[in-house]
Amino acid sequence: MIKVGLLGAGRIAGVHATAITSNPASCLAAVSDFIPEQAAKLAEQYGSVVRTTEDIIADDSIDAVLIATSTDTHSDLIEAATAAGKAVLCEKPVDLSLERARACQANAAISGKPVMIGFNRRFDPNFAALKRALDAGEVGKAEMLAITSYDPAPPPIAYIKVSGGIFRDMMIHDFDMANFIMGDAPVHVSAVGSCLVNPAIGDAGDYDTAAVTLTYADGRIATIRNTRRAGYGDQRVELQGSEGMLQVGNLTENLLVKSTTQGVSSAKPVLFFLERYMPAYAAEWNAFVSAIQAGGEMPVTLADGVAALAMAEAATRSAKLGLPVSLADV
Incomplete structure (x- = not known):
């Protein structure tokens, strides 16, 4: 035990x-x-x-x-x-x-x-299935990755002030997901950020809306989009390969789809990350325990955490400068 x-x-x-x-x-x-x-x-x-x-x-x-x-x-x-x-x-x-x-x-x-960093989204069953399918060659070589992570509402301003900013606090999950799926870190990071949701977030020195483009040494491209306000919630991943596409859509509150002459409707996505990723948190802990028992390497290492933080640092600089930043420079 x-x-x-x-x-x-x-x-x-x-x-x-x-x-x-x-x-x-x-x-x-x-x-x-x-x-x-x-x-x-x-x-x-x-x-x-x-x-x-x-x-x-x-x-x-x-x-x-x-x-x-x-x-x-x-x-x-x-x-x-x-x-x-x-x-x-x-x-x-x-x-x-x-x-x-x-x-x-x-x-x-x-x-x-052993040290493991809590990037729980790697353990989401659907994102993990996408990664397995890519590694199995089911859509050929990865070419373009698109990650959408929209929170339903921003956190309190007091939290914003100590969070380190949207790139270190929120998008860092997506930086790690990009590294996980693409199997490598990018060479350049290009970021833009705006304050469109709450002026107080901008007054605190942060953005509430941001987009990043990652470019890789072999020409692959990844894009990440974040907003702190999307009342419907949105968590999606799309991977374009040389021989096809892999997609993970939103999880909805139930699977009911109503189709009538008036149109087609379904339940809204599971809103908050605590509900959306509860299975991922459990799988993350189980993987940690299994690694301890086996005496093997952790599935998400301290080096992975540093790599994602380096990308967040590069994105922060890029958004301020309005220019791409080489990851090697950070």
Whole structure:
């Protein structure tokens, strides 16, 4: 049984607590949070106990930690946990600073302990099926990739101010998805951003609407589109290959389609990422546990997290400069 310490007790920590306790090979040994009442509530819900982060990391009986704290703590906690001999699953991004993330990667490697970054969308059953079909050669060689990720509503402005911006906070999932599907990082990143949803987001120094074009050394192209306001929700991937196309459309709230003389209608897409990607979060945790048990490499590595953050940094620079940015330059 893998004993797990959960660092953080916010919204996403609850999702992870469900995954941890649903896997018969893992148990939730302890929960920590800087708000004790929040930690106590989550611990009680899942039959665990509250301890400090320091105590969890120092406890040799705890095998792994799941880091679901604020982004500015991720690198420090990864380093402390791996130095203490624990396996780590950490929510994205590794850090807001690319330089700090690279230092974390180097420091964590010293311990030899496995670190997995929480890019859960790789584990979405439908996106994973697209990747398998591409790798099996079902549509030939990948040529163009299009990723659409629209959130139903923007987060609070207080969160925007500390998020690192739309490219580091939101689109970073799509950068990793592009790397996952294309099997490589691009050479150039070209980004544009606007503030069309809420002027306060622009006042906070961020965009709420953004698009990025990625170009690869062999000429392949990927495009990513994000908005923080699409009341219907939208999560789609389309891959054009040399011999055909692979598409993953939206998941709808139900499969009912009504067809009448007035037209054809169906349910709207599953709106929020917590509902849309719940199966992916469970599959992500199961993959983490399996990798620990097998003693193999994590399916999403710290290097993958650094690579996606480098693309976010390049996109941020490109949007400010109005010019393409070479990934090698960041």
